[in-house]
Amino acid sequence: MPAPATFAGYAVRGTDGARLRENDRATSYKEEVPTERAIERWARQRGFALDWKPSELPPTTATTTATAKPKDVRPSRPPRERHPEVNTPLPRNGVGYGTYQREARQFARQQVIDAIEKVGRLWAARHPDGPKFFVGDISQSGGGEFGHLSHREGVDVDIRYVHDDRPDGRGTITDRTYNRARTQELIDIILTESGLRVRYIFSDDTHLRGTRIARDKKGKLIRHHDHFHVRFVVP
Ligand SMILES: [Zn+2]
Structure with a gap:
């Protein structure tokens, strides 16, 4: 489960999805925690699968920002359609x-x-x-x-x-x-x-x-x- 700082392999910053940039290794992340909604939109626009819920992210993990590595990048298919009744x-x-x-x-x-x-x-x-x-x-x-x-x-x-x-x-x-x-x-x-x-x-x-x-x-x-x-x- 990626921490927010390494979200999809990239650090993110800003509170507006439009300002989130894939290659911003935002060491400033800890000052600017993006909103959940912004993360979701950012991910959706780029076709990343979210396998964690932004609401579950502890804000303190932001301190790990500097360790974000490109190899964590996971460009992937759009999120799978899910059918909870198939259980x-x-x-x-x-x-x-x-x-x-x-x-x-x-x-x-x-x-x-x-x-x-x-x-x-x-x-x-x-x-x-x-x-x-x-x-x-x-x-x-x-x-x-x-x-x-x-x-x-x-x-x-x-x-x-x-x-x-x-x-x-x-x-x-x-x-x-x-x-x-x-x-x-x-x-x-x-x-x-x-x-x-x-x-x-x-x-x-x-x-x-x-x-x-x-x-x-x-x-x-x-x-x-x-x-x-x-x-x-x-x-
Ligand atoms: Zn068949």
Whole structure:
């Protein structure tokens, strides 16, 4: 957590955002403590992410001003969009399902977790001897940019196709082990019994009812050959 004097790698001074200059190593900082609002504006204008709250800054830290070093500079992406409701991790050893991602990548809104667990219970009841279905990327805690076009709001869930004789469900729709009928059954449960409405399911298997091919804005195919992607609608 950078002290105010090394804020974003630069010292700051003045009480007006317009007068704050990136390269002012303000040894005069301790006399001129910028207002919180000015710091926020200064950061926003330059695309710096604020990972501390200006209101939490103890004014006394201003004495460290002279030690501000350029290597602390952190020009970064605009602050991540945050979704505090994306706060529930998918339970690890659920009924009927397994996971193939780290817990940190499997946070969702509570309703979505409930839906996955419900589908898992229904699936296990119909297939007590397996196979389980396997859940991958959902979102990170708090949502936000995640290396996907989506998966930012805790409502997108990647699920592997059902395969025979694959303990972790890994495989593509062109593998001999791919079980389309079972996968369709899973998709039907998701669509009709999860307790949530589904906005869409992306899949490269055009024979799967209730799914569609995903394309980016330029019309390029976004591949879903080793998992399908469910977007739930959370009321
Ligand atoms: Zn996805």
